[in-house]
Amino acid sequence: MAGGVDESDTRRTLSDGISSVKLQKLSHLTDYLPDLSTFPNPLDENPFYHPSAGFFIWPTDVILRDILHDLSGTFQPSGPRLAYHRAGPRKKIFYNTSRVRAAIVTCGGLCPGLNTVIRELVVGLWELYGVREIFGIKSGYRGFYSFDPVRLDPKLVKHWHKVGGTALETSRGGFDLKKIVDAIESRGFNQVYIIGGDGTMRGAVKIFDEIRDRKLNIGVAGIPKTVDNDIGIIDRSFGFQTAVEAAQQAISAGHVEAESAVNGIGLVKLMGRSTGHIALHSTLSSRDVDCCLIPENDFYLEGEGGLLEFLDQRLKKNGHAVVVVAEGAGQEVIPRNEAQKEERDESGNPVFLDVGVWLKSELKNWWVRDHPGELFTVKYIDPTYMIRAIPANATDNLYCTLLAHSAIHGVMAGYTGFVSGPINGNYAYIPVEEVAVAQNKAGFLLSQGASAMPYLDLGMLNCSFPKNSSDPLRLPLRSPLLGGTALETARGGFDLEKIVDAIESRGFNQVYVIGGDGTMRGAVKIFNEIRDRKLNVAVAGIPKTVDNDIGIIDRSFGFQTAVEAAQEAINAGHVEAASAVNGIGLVKLMGRNAGHIALHATMSSRDVDCCLIPENDFYLEGEGGLFRFLEDRIKRNGHAVVVVAAEGAGQELIPRSEAEKGEKDESGNQVFLDVGVWLNSELKKWWARDHPGELFTVKYIDPTYMIRAIPANATDNEYCTLLAHSAIHGVMAGYTGFVSGPINGNYAYIPVEKVALAKNRVNVRDHTWAWLRSVNNQPDFLTRPGSV
Ligand SMILES: Nc1ncnc2c1ncn2[C@@H]1O[C@H](COP(=O)(O)OP(=O)(O)OP(=O)(O)O)[C@@H](O)[C@H]1O
Numbered sequence: 056m057a058g059g060v061d062e063s064d065t066r067r068t069l070s071d072g073i074s075s076v077k078l079q080k081l082s083h084l085t086d087y088l089p090d091l092s093t094f095p096n097p098l099d100e101n102p103f104y105h106p107s108a109g110f111f112i113w114p115t116d117v118i119l120r121d122i123l124h125d126l127s128g129t130f131q132p133s134g135p136r137l138a139y140h141r142a143g144p145r146k147k148i149f150y151n152t153s154r155v156r157a158a159i160v161t162c163g164g165l166c167p168g169l170n171t172v173i174r175e176l177v178v179g180l181w182e183l184y185g186v187r188e189i190f191g192i193k194s195g196y197r198g199f200y201s202f203d204p205v206r207l208d209p210k211l212v213k214h215w216h217k218v219g220g221t222a223l224e225t226s227r228g229g230f231d232l233k234k235i236v237d238a239i240e241s242r243g244f245n246q247v248y249i250i251g252g253d254g255t256m257r258g259a260v261k262i263f264d265e266i267r268d269r270k271l272n273i274g275v276a277g278i279p280k281t282v283d284n285d286i287g288i289i290d291r292s293f294g295f296q297t298a299v300e301a302a303q304q305a306i307s308a309g310h311v312e313a314e315s316a317v318n319g320i321g322l323v324k325l326m327g328r329s330t331g332h333i334a335l336h337s338t339l340s341s342r343d344v345d346c347c348l349i350p351e352n353d354f355y356l357e358g359e360g361g362l363l364e365f366l367d368q369r370l371k372k373n374g375h376a377v378v379v380v381a382e383g384a385g386q387e388v389i390p391r392n393e394a395q396k397e398e399r400d401e402s403g404n405p406v407f408l409d410v411g412v413w414l415k416s417e418l419k420n421w422w423v424r425d426h427p428g429e430l431f432t433v434k435y436i437d438p439t440y441m442i443r444a445i446p447a448n449a450t451d452n453l454y455c456t457l458l459a460h461s462a463i464h465g466v467m468a469g470y471t472g473f474v475s476g477p478i479n480g481n482y483a484y485i486p487v488e489e490v491a492v493a494q495n496k497a498g499f500l501l502s503q504g505a506s507a508m509p510y511l512d513l514g515m516l517n518c519s520f521p522k523n524s525s526d527p528l529r530l531p532l533r534s535p536l537l538g539g540t541a542l543e544t545a546r547g548g549f550d551l552e553k554i555v556d557a558i559e560s561r562g563f564n565q566v567y568v569i570g571g572d573g574t575m576r577g578a579v580k581i582f583n584e585i586r587d588r589k590l591n592v593a594v595a596g597i598p599k600t601v602d603n604d605i606g607i608i609d610r611s612f613g614f615q616t617a618v619e620a621a622q623e624a625i626n627a628g629h630v631e632a633a634s635a636v637n638g639i640g641l642v643k644l645m646g647r648n649a650g651h652i653a654l655h656a657t658m659s660s661r662d663v664d665c666c667l668i669p670e671n672d673f674y675l676e677g678e679g680g681l682f683r684f685l686e687d688r689i690k691r692n693g694h695a696v697v698v699v700a701a702e703g704a705g706q707e708l709i710p711r712s713e714a715e716k717g718e719k720d721e722s723g724n725q726v727f728l729d730v731g732v733w734l735n736s737e738l739k740k741w742w743a744r745d746h747p748g749e750l751f752t753v754k755y756i757d758p759t760y761m762i763r764a765i766p767a768n769a770t771d772n773e774y775c776t777l778l779a780h781s782a783i784h785g786v787m788a789g790y791t792g793f794v795s796g797p798i799n800g801n802y803a804y805i806p807v808e809k810v811a812l813a814k815n816r817v818n819v820r821d822h823t824w825a826w827l828r829s830v831n832n833q834p835d836f837l838t839r840p841g842s843v
């Protein structure tokens with residue numbers, strides 16, 4: 056019996072839980088058109104895919120909405136567990152792809168990644184399913200009946216993912232159901248992709264209902280967009296992480312301004328009409344914020360526990376303060392006239408008064424009243440449109456692609472009236488009417504469901520306005536935003552006896568070990584030794600690997616930051632290559648055993664012609680080899696070829712001396728030869744041999760240490776906090792020999808010995824790798840010359 060749960064109980068409860076799953080019904084064209092023909096999925100014949108067992112998704116593949124389970128049985132779900140159909144390609148599709156006419160529309164406010172979703176819908180339809188009739192609807196819903204559709208193809212949309220906004224334009228209002236569906240019908244569209252927020256999804260429900268009532272053979276898919284992250288059910292909305300990153304920069308500026316003044320207040324207004332997610336997450340990742348005001352948490356200015364009293368104390372203590380306010384906060388407190396009470400935008404959303412401008416003036420009035428003659432400054436920053444008008448960052452870029460492709464696969468499979476989105480880290484199809492009404496409020500409680508981040512409650516912030524508390528204040532969590540480790544790190548030097556002796560003699564009773572797989576193997580030994588000595592010392596591991604090669608957990612911290620930086624290096628490589636005659640941009644990235652950084656940066660950049668990773672052996676010469684491929688690319692594009700080599704790639708090919716063969720680092724890891732330098736020289740030799748006298752350049756970039764020595768981005772920063780806090784909670788509860796980490800988006804405790812052994816390598820037989828190859832058409836290196 057551990058933690059109050061005995062084994063037999065566990066088995067009983069688990070089997071009870073599994074039997075009560077309710078699959079959310081998804082509408083299908085055959086619900087009202089039962090005689091539709093089916094066709095084989097063209098991916099079966101696609102040269103870049105090698106569909107293996109498990110590649111195609113079946114109707115029985117589902118995603119559970121709530122994956123938190125209480126084994127004691129105390130908190131049983133009130134009904135059966137909700138499950139949604141898993142997103143992905145189906146073996147049979149309900150469209151003859153040569154007859155597909157697809158329409159794409161964007162509605163509502165801007166959001167980073169909109170252009171990526173459009174681009175990937177176009178490229179996905181074109182490359183995966185061979186669709187050639189793809190159209191963009193201009194200016195939102197009104198565009199269906201007011202403007203001619205714009206023909207889209209991969210060439211036109213090639214660089215759209217690098218630009219903010221929506222190339223199709225957007226608008227609010229203009230929803231005329233009859234005119235919209237008439238236009239869809241008369242223009243012969245049979246697939247409609249609608250990208251927008253809650254309002255847009257309410258419109259999509261009506262369009263879908265009308266199409267069903269008219270019994271039209273038209274699939275409708277929604278792709279949920281909201282920079283505010285206020286759409287429920289899905290884990291998060293695209294563009295949100297990009298917005299948080301930019302918001303954090305605004306907060307940094309506010310902090311610098313405040314710190315550089317006498318009694319300075321940095322006041323930053325962020326977006327968030329009815330939810331404070333951007334404000335909350337950028338506050339948590341910045342750690343420079345003294346007070347975060349969000350719509351979900353009413354605040355007041357005057358009196359005990361009010362904002363002014365709080366700021367007074369902060370200014371006394373620190374000489375400055377930073378306040379973040381979400382635009383929907385404080386709307387009840389701002390005085391408004393009758394006309395303002397009624398004001399609505401074209402879509403019918405209430406128009407808000409400017410809480411930032413109001414607060415700035417209230418703060419000034421307060422200071423003059425209570426501290427006459429004393430210096431005081433409010434530096435007000437309103438970056439709201441800046442944080443939503445930018446291109447998506449690497450993480451969001453990739454996310455947009457998965458959303459778009461999931462939507463395409465669903466529509467092709469005949470599903471309709473659905474939205475594609477991630478639930479607990481896996482892509483699902485959700486009925487659009489459910490998404491249209493589901494709200495995601497900033498979470499106070501762990502039990503709020505999948506989209507509320509665990510352990511992230513307002514208690515982590517500095518002030519929370521509990522009306523009855525005499526001390527609403529907490530110490531700010533400040534830390535310098537620097538890369539590296541302030542504690543310094545080293546390889547080798549593992550002497551078990553000495554380490555445990557030192558732990559014992561220094562009287563430590565909690566040990567937190569942060570490191571990669573090697574470190575975790577050490578942690579296992581330390582934990583075992585502590586247990587053998589029966590010491591009252593708990594050991595927790597926090598898995599760290601920039602390569603993302605640790606298994607079981609969703610991803611390792613710092614990985615997304617590294618991918619972002621890697622993408623910048625690839626951009627530079629692309630620019631250099633494109634600016635030269637027969638130019639090759641060669642970028643080497645980190646990845647000893649796993650090519651995740653190279654793979655993800657390649658996918659988010661889309662400028663890479665060939666991505667070389669340790670999991671996929673490659674060769675240079677002959678049919679199907681790298682040189683032949685690069686020759687074709689240079690001939691075709693005249694200029695740009697970027698190759699990314701993860702450092703562990705090609706180690707078999709590089710000639711090495713006897714001494715080099717045995718070389719190990721202090722931790723016993725094999726020392727790699729530099730694949731980038733080697734490839735650079737091999738490329739030059741090859742060109743001189745095969746194209747003597749012709750111009751040629753390789754621009755080699757090795758940013759490997761740059762991408763891991765930087766501070767974590769906003770997403771990773773927050774992730775680190777959740778990891779650290781989870782580890783502390785576990786140790787405090789008496790657990791030991793464990794690692795904290797996210798599994799399907801929720802934080803769990805995992806025995807350290809399992810994590811020490813679990814590997815996460817790129818699976819070159821799965822969708823992701825196949826998709827990468829279908830995008831850049833790079834060789835699979837499966838047929839070496841001489842082999843069959
Ligand atoms: N209940 C509804 N029925 C039909 N159409 C609606 C409804 N609500 C909104 N719409 C239409 O959806 C489109 C976008 O709505 P809205 O301006 O509210 O943005 P949104 O999709 O919620 O995005 P965001 O709020 O994130 O910017 C508009 O054309 C609007 O007319």
Ligand SMILES: O=P(O)(O)OC[C@H]1O[C@](O)(CO)[C@@H](O)[C@@H]1O
Pocket residue numbers: 163164165252281282283326327328382400443
């Ligand atoms: O000025 P617009 O285009 O109406 O957009 C502003 C609104 O859009 C959003 O970004 C998304 O709904 C809100 O946070 C904000 O209130």
Ligand SMILES: [Mg+2]
Pocket residue numbers: 163252253254
């Ligand atoms: Mg909205």
